[in-house]
Amino acid sequence: MHHITTTSLPATARQTSSQPTSSQLHPDLKFALKCYVHSWIQQQAAPRDPSLSRFSFDTYRLVRGLERHGFRRGQAVSLMRTINALLVDATLTIRSEMLTKTELENQSYKMRSELHELRSELSLLRQNDTSTLKSLSEQLMVDIESLTQKFNESATTLKTEINLDMNNRKAEARETASDADMQIQEIHHKLILKLADLKTHIEATKMKTTRTVVWWAIGSFAIIMGLDWVLPTAAL
Template sequence: MALMHQCQKYNLALCFHLQKFQQSNFAQDFLMHKFHHFVDTQAAVFKLSKCGLTRGQSAAIARTAQSLLIAKTQRMRNSLVAAAELDKAQFFRDKQAHELRSELEILRRNETALLRTELESISRALDALTQKSSEKIASLKSDVTFDLNNHKTERRALSTRIDLRIQEIHHKLTVELSTLKTRLESVKMEATQRAIWVALVTFGAVLISHEIQ
């Protein structure tokens, strides 16, 4: 009964020391360095011998306790190493995610600046094209108006020249008709005079011929 009580007491002390070690600040040192927890087997054998156990039994219990402590220490080391590896992997993932976010942010800013520059360039080009188009349209409108005015002026000048030419021709025709009329009147008068002279001569000849008979 005393042996059972002593083993339970020793096991509780072992678990207490393991829990205190897990909560201590030596976990990092435990991970970074090769750590061995040695059990004072001589003191354990001495205390167990006082409880009525033989030296062989006490030594076997001490070695068993030492083996259990080493096994639990190894499991704790493995769990701490796994947790540290997970933390390390999480740290690298977070670092890579942060770097990726930073790169994406830089790319986004660069793309935004590039797009803004391109939009400003396109806007300036559109403004210049609009201004040039407006100037071209105004120039074409001015040219068309000028051509229309010239055409109207030329048409009025042509109409004036045609009117003057018509008046000139009409005047010439009037003069020529008047001249022709005068000539016709003169010819008519000459013909009348000739007819009268012919009639007089004929009448005189007839009279003379009657007198002679």
């Protein structure tokens, strides 16, 4: 059990007024006191040496601190007693909420029992899952072998069909090539005939053009000669 100890004040600090109640305190002061108590409880709840079984509360230090902040000695002592009462009440509240050793042992035993039961259930589930997985694996292997056999058969059939189709395509290609060669030869023969006709036509056109040019030149020369003969005669 933890206890609260107080440090006694000097003789000069024992001139106190009556302890004020919480209803007589200013709201801001009540809030400051609650903050101080909360901070003190958190400090005391921190991990510490197990050999220490008492909470320490230096009343003299608190009174001096309040005096440094403008409180009179009587006010400071009254506030110290109020804080002491609040701390005692908070400590009793914490103790009432703490589990006893028997309760802790019962909770620990219950937890160990539940953990053991959970471990057993997990082991059973693991065994069941292992058996199920083994059965599924065997069935999966059978399905894989069946699918592999079907795939090989399908691949063989497809390969045969592809080879047959390729042979047919090659035969059709050879026939198409022969027809194409014949068509090319026919087109080549027609082109030769067309070129011969075109060459003959060009030669005929060339001869006709040559005759036209010659006759045009002769006519022009005759006209020029006639003009040369007529013009001098007209001048005389």
